[in-house]
Amino acid sequence: MDIRIENLTKAYGDFKAVDNMNLTVGDGQLVGLLGPSGCGKSTTLFMLAGLTEATTGRIFFGDKEVTKVAPEDRGIGLVFQNYALYPHMTVEDNIMFPLINRKVRKDAARQQAYEMAKLVQIENLLKRKPSELSGGQQQRVAIARALVKKPEVLLLDEPLSNLDAKLRVETREEIRRIQQEVGITTIFVTHDQEEAMSISDQIAVMKSGVVQQFDVPQSMYLNPCNRFVATFLGTPEINIIDVEVLGGTIKCGDVVLRTGVDVKNGTYKAGIRPESFTHRENDHKYSVNSVRMIGRDLLLHLDMAGRDVRAITHSGQSITTGDTVEFSVRESSIILFGSDDKVIGKF
Amino acid sequence: MEKKSMKGWLYLLPALIIITVFTLYPLIRAFSMSIMLDYDMIHNTFTGYGLENYQKVLSDKSFHKALGNTTIYAVVVVPCSIILSLLIAAMINGTKKTKGLFQTIYFLPYVTSVIAIGIVWSWIYNSRYGLLNSIISFFGFDPIEWLNKPKYALPALIIFAVWKSMAFNIMVFLAGLQTIPKEIYDAAKVDSTPRWRVFLRITVPGIAPMIVYSYIMGIISAFKVYNEVYSLYGGKAGPADSAITVVYYIWKKFYQSFKYGEAAAAAVILFFIILAFTMVQKLVRKFLSR
Ligand SMILES: Nc1ncnc2c1ncn2[C@@H]1O[C@H](COP(=O)(O)OP(=O)(O)OP(=O)(O)O)[C@@H](O)[C@H]1O
Ligand SMILES: [Mg+2]
Numbered sequence: 001m002d003i004r005i006e007n008l009t010k011a012y013g014d015f016k017a018v019d020n021m022n023l024t025v026g027d028g029q030l031v032g033l034l035g036p037s038g039c040g041k042s043t044t045l046f047m048l049a050g051l052t053e054a055t056t057g058r059i060f061f062g063d064k065e066v067t068k069v070a071p072e073d074r075g076i077g078l079v080f081q082n083y084a085l086y087p088h089m090t091v092e093d094n095i096m097f098p099l100i101n102r103k104v105r106k107d108a109a110r111q112q113a114y115e116m117a118k119l120v121q122i123e124n125l126l127k128r129k130p131s132e133l134s135g136g137q138q139q140r141v142a143i144a145r146a147l148v149k150k151p152e153v154l155l156l157d158e159p160l161s162n163l164d165a166k167l168r169v170e171t172r173e174e175i176r177r178i179q180q181e182v183g184i185t186t187i188f189v190t191h192d193q194e195e196a197m198s199i200s201d202q203i204a205v206m207k208s209g210v211v212q213q214f215d216v217p218q219s220m221y222l223n224p225c226n227r228f229v230a231t232f233l234g235t236p237e238i239n240i241i242d243v244e245v246l247g248g249t250i251k252c253g254d255v256v257l258r259t260g261v262d263v264k265n266g267t268y269k270a271g272i273r274p275e276s277f278t279h280r281e282n283d284h285k286y287s288v289n290s291v292r293m294i295g296r297d298l299l300l301h302l303d304m305a306g307r308d309v310r311a312i313t314h315s316g317q318s319i320t321t322g323d324t325v326e327f328s329v330r331e332s333s334i335i336l337f338g339s340d341d342k343v344i345g346k347f
Numbered sequence: 348m349e350k351k352s353m354k355g356w357l358y359l360l361p362a363l364i365i366i367t368v369f370t371l372y373p374l375i376r377a378f379s380m381s382i383m384l385d386y387d388m389i390h391n392t393f394t395g396y397g398l399e400n401y402q403k404v405l406s407d408k409s410f411h412k413a414l415g416n417t418t419i420y421a422v423v424v425v426p427c428s429i430i431l432s433l434l435i436a437a438m439i440n441g442t443k444k445t446k447g448l449f450q451t452i453y454f455l456p457y458v459t460s461v462i463a464i465g466i467v468w469s470w471i472y473n474s475r476y477g478l479l480n481s482i483i484s485f486f487g488f489d490p491i492e493w494l495n496k497p498k499y500a501l502p503a504l505i506i507f508a509v510w511k512s513m514a515f516n517i518m519v520f521l522a523g524l525q526t527i528p529k530e531i532y533d534a535a536k537v538d539s540t541p542r543w544r545v546f547l548r549i550t551v552p553g554i555a556p557m558i559v560y561s562y563i564m565g566i567i568s569a570f571k572v573y574n575e576v577y578s579l580y581g582g583k584a585g586p587a588d589s590a591i592t593v594v595y596y597i598w599k600k601f602y603q604s605f606k607y608g609e610a611a612a613a614a615v616i617l618f619f620i621i622l623a624f625t626m627v628q629k630l631v632r633k634f635l636s637r
Contacts, residue, residue: 051533072539084530088552097548098538145538 001062001152001185002027003048008057010043010209017043019209021057025202030179030186032196032217035206036232041189042081044206045155048187049078061153077146077184079156083138085130091117091141092126098149116144119178135162136171143175147182154179154186160195172199193233197221205229227341230271236299239309243270243336250334250347253305255284257329261347268344269337274299276333277311283328286311290321302327374618380611388607400612409588410613413596416501417570420508420592425565428509429558432516437550439517440524465578468507469494472579494580508575512568516561523554556632563628567621573598593617 003025010018018040025031033041046052048059050071058067066074086094092113099109117123120140130138139159146154159175160168176199179186190196196203197217204214205228213225224230230238243252244267250258252270286302293299293315300311300319311327319325336344380386381400383393404410471478472493480490493503527550535545551558573594591599593613600610 049533049537051536071533071536076537078534078537080530080534082528082530084528084534086531086534086549089548097540101539101541101544145534149538 003153003185003187004060005044005048006058006060008044008047008059009055010040010047010052011055016209018047021209021211023204023211023214025185025187028183028185029201030176030188030199032200032203033187033189033206034191034193034196034203034232036191039206040209041191041206042157043209045078045157045187045189048153049076049155050074074153075151076153076155077149077151079139079142079146079154079159081158081161083130083142083159085138085141085145087130089129090126091122091128091130091133094130094141095144095148098145102149112148113144116148119147119181120144120174136167139163139171140174143178147178147184152185154184156186156188158189158191160190160192168195175199194235197233205232207232223343223346224271224335225343227269227271227337227343230335230337230343234273236274236310236312238335239272239274241270241272241304241307241309243268245336250336252307255305258334258347263336263344263347269341271335271337272309272329273333274310274312276330277302277313277327278330279313279326280328281326283326285324285326288319288321288323288325291319300325377611377614377618380607381615383608386608388605393608400608401616404609404612404616407609409591410593410596412588413591413593416591417572417593419501420505420572421566421569424505424508424512425562425569427505428512428516428565429561431509432513432561433520433551433554433558435513436517436520436524437546440521462578464511465507465575469579469581472503472507500580504575504579507579508572511575512565516565519557519561520554523557524550527553559628559631563624563631567624570594570617570621570624 003023005021005023008018008021009016021044023031033044035041043052047054050066050069054067058065060066061074086097089097092110095113095116096106096109099112100106104112114123114126117126120143122137122140122144125133125137125141130141133141139162142159143156156175160171163171172195175188188196188200197220200217202214202216203220205212205220207228213220213229215223220229221233224233227240231240241252243250243257245251245261245263246265248260248262249256250261250263250270257270257272286304289301289303289308291298291300294312296315297312298315298317298319300313302309302311302325313319332346334347336347338344382396382398384395384397384399386393470476474480474490474492474495477490477493479493484490491499493499531549531553532545535549540548570592571594572592576592576595594617597610597613597617600606600613
């Protein structure tokens with residue numbers, strides 16, 4: 001089932017938590033809703049769930065408009081940020097609960113709950129209470145409970161935020177596996193860009209209630225539409241530096257970064273990702289302010305005409321603080337931003 | 348070290364003095380009084396020590412009646428009050444807009460003096476001009492002599508007491524309801540849970556500790572009922588003492604019959620009954636919190 005969001009707005013007084021959102025999610029897709037805290041992700045999700053009433057705009061599930069439909073009639077599964085399991089019921093009762101409410105017979109419900117528990121690999125925990133489970137296990141119970149009623153849309157609100165780093169990675173792969181196995185249209189809210197990029201078919205980046213860009217992860221990373229998106233995606237963060245364009249030459253201070261570009265003369269902000277620096281003989285010499293090992297790579301802090309920029313290079317080389325390195329910036333990886341922070345082009 | 352603990356005792360001193368004067372001393376005095384025979388408070392004389400006071404009280408029909416009434420009160424008033432309070436608390440908690448209005452209504456009996464309310468209720472119960480009887484006769488039933496017939500004395504007291512004790516229970520339950528996360532109710536909504544099942548499977552288990560607390564507190568205060576009786580029947584325990592309670596019995600022995608020893612013996616018995624319930628409450632809470 002595909003989801004269509006048209007001009008969706010949620011206002012609290014004068015404040016717009018979600019502002020004129022338009023989005024279409026294809027059938028069976030997993031879309032990551034990404035943005036900083038307070039940008040309106042949960043509000044969007046709760047409007048899709050029907051727990052929050054939209055101020056204006058419309059929501060369609062398939063051909064059917066559901067804007068005014070009650071949550072229980074929307075055919076959704078919802079996983080809350082804190083899981084919201086029923087604390088006084090066993091895991092099994094938690095998973096069975098939506099079925100019992102739909103008047104499914106008890107033995108049939110128990111059977112389906114067992115199968116769902118098997119899918120999320122908690123079938124040996126069925127007799128426990130939620131308080132006797134780890135965060136990751138609780139989260140699987142929440143997913144099982146959301147999926148057991150065979151919803152057509154699955155909504156997840158930062159489901160991994162309570163887990164430790166390793167479990168997060170494991171569980172997000174798990175979610176992706178289950179989602180693919182069931183083939184359910186899914187919206188996944190997160191403020192972690194890496195998480196969104198690694199499991200989403202498409203990502204919607206939000207800021208202050210407004211969707212900035214909606215794209216597949218790779219092209220969002222390579223072709224951000226504005227400075228916010230460029231900065232929000234990628235670790236270490238993209239370098240934003242002041243540059244001057246004069247007669248087709250992009251310069252940062254006295255460092256010539258590119259020649260022969262077709263851009264009006266003037267000063268601009270430029271974005272250069274740390275991994276865009278590449279070693280080249282006889283190019284500009286940068287002095288190294290500091291070196292840090294981050295796993296496979298080295299993170300260098302370089303001096304570019306008095307400004308500090310981050311560059312990544314593979315850790316095989318022996319570079320130490322105080323060295324001089326010869327680097328150039330890869331083709332079409334300097335992103336120029338206009339005065340409105342929109343992207344002018346890549347050079 | 349020594350100095351520090353001295354300072355600690357000094358801080359505790361005022362509380363210790365108050366407890367000694369108003370709780371400990373009367374308790375010891377009641378115990379000693381209960382085993383003094385033919386004790387005369389005014390001349391401070393007695394004829395010896397013994398358990399005759401207990402014998403007299405325990406074989407007194409009036410005391411049995413008082414215990415029986417108090418027990419009925421405990422098993423009818425307290426559960427009724429808890430169920431009604433729970434429903435009302437859940438209702439108030441669900442509606443945001445009328446919260447202020449509801450708060451005024453349920454809080455009223457809590458802040459108004461029992462005596463004043465008792466007078467109002469004795470008017471409500473009045474067999475000729477009373478509000479309750481005009482409602483009853485509106486539906487075609489014969490009016491009931493609530494306060495004059497022994498048979499109706501206890502039911503009248505029970506209705507009054509249920510209403511009166513609800514304020515405290517509703518407050519306790521409302522505080523309990525605040526501790527249940529809103530997301531759990533949202534989850535229940537998404538799971539298409541009927542309202543009665545939300546109440547039984549989420550709300551009630553969520554505030555089970557408060558329900559136990561209210562129940563035990565209710566029973567303990569049921570054993571201490573006195574004000575209610577006094578005010579409803581204008582200083583009597585209902586027609587032919589039909590609505591007598593344990594504390595009323597003690598009061599009567601002490602101030603009307605001047606049987607100080609028997610009054611003290613009844614008080615000591617009451618003390619142990621309440622002590623037993625307090626222990627049970629502690630045990631149940633310990634069990635629930637596991
Ligand atoms: N009931 C409300 N009344 C007023 N403002 C609200 C209400 N609910 C949310 N907001 C505001 O709407 C904005 C968006 O909230 P929302 O919960 O959607 O953020 P979010 O993107 O989910 O953030 P987080 O990552 O911290 O969960 C916030 O600024 C919040 O303060
Ligand atoms: Mg949120």
